[in-house]
Amino acid sequence: MNSTIWLALALVLVLEGLGPMLFPRGWRSMIHALTRLPDHLLRRFGGGLVVAGIVVYYMISTHIQGVS
Structure with a gap:
């Protein structure tokens, strides 16, 4: 697989992890709202x-x- 794709995937994982790490309550309420x-x-x-x-x-x- 192209290394650019792996770098992009790594960046997505970092960005996705920032939400629950920095703003756990806001992230949880957003996920709860999405489930409805x-x-x-x-x-x-x-x-x-x-x-x-x-x-x-x-x-x-x-x-x-x-x-x-």
Whole structure:
């Protein structure tokens, strides 16, 4: 696997871990609120995150290719 993918995964794990580590009560209440949302809203939210991730990845990869 490409080392860039492993670095990206490591960064995601660090960012995901900051929430419960720094703000445990707020993180818990946010997770509790998410569990009460209907499935279709969770799917839209997840889809939006996937699209945002693809857009950011595309922007960074084209910028890196343009610089090299």
